[in-house]
Amino acid sequence: MLPTARVVQRLYPDARILEGEVWTSTDIEHHFWNARGPGNAEWIDLSGQQFPPGSVVCSFEVLATSPSQDSTATQERCRLLLERAIANLRIQAVAMR
Helix, strand or coil: CCCHHHHHHCCCCCCEEEEEEEEEECCCCEEEEEEEHHCCHHHCCCHHHHCCCCCCCEEEEECCHHHHHHHHHHHHHHHHHHHHHHHHHHHCCCCCC
């Protein structure tokens, strides 16, 4: 989901968003995830578990749009998800003390 990829990008500013297609063995699904490092070598996919085992990325490209170009609904979903992620990180930090 694009909101999840946007939140990862906020937490890891060097992460790029990849937009691609995933073959699930029954159909092709549109998907967003993140990449870091030279040649997008390190993938970060917090929503990839939605696909069944054996699914394969068919194609992808680096998303060239900025968050300001997202729909209002997507921007709101990103805001809510980011708030929840930061709250969870704070809880984890307190628990580790």
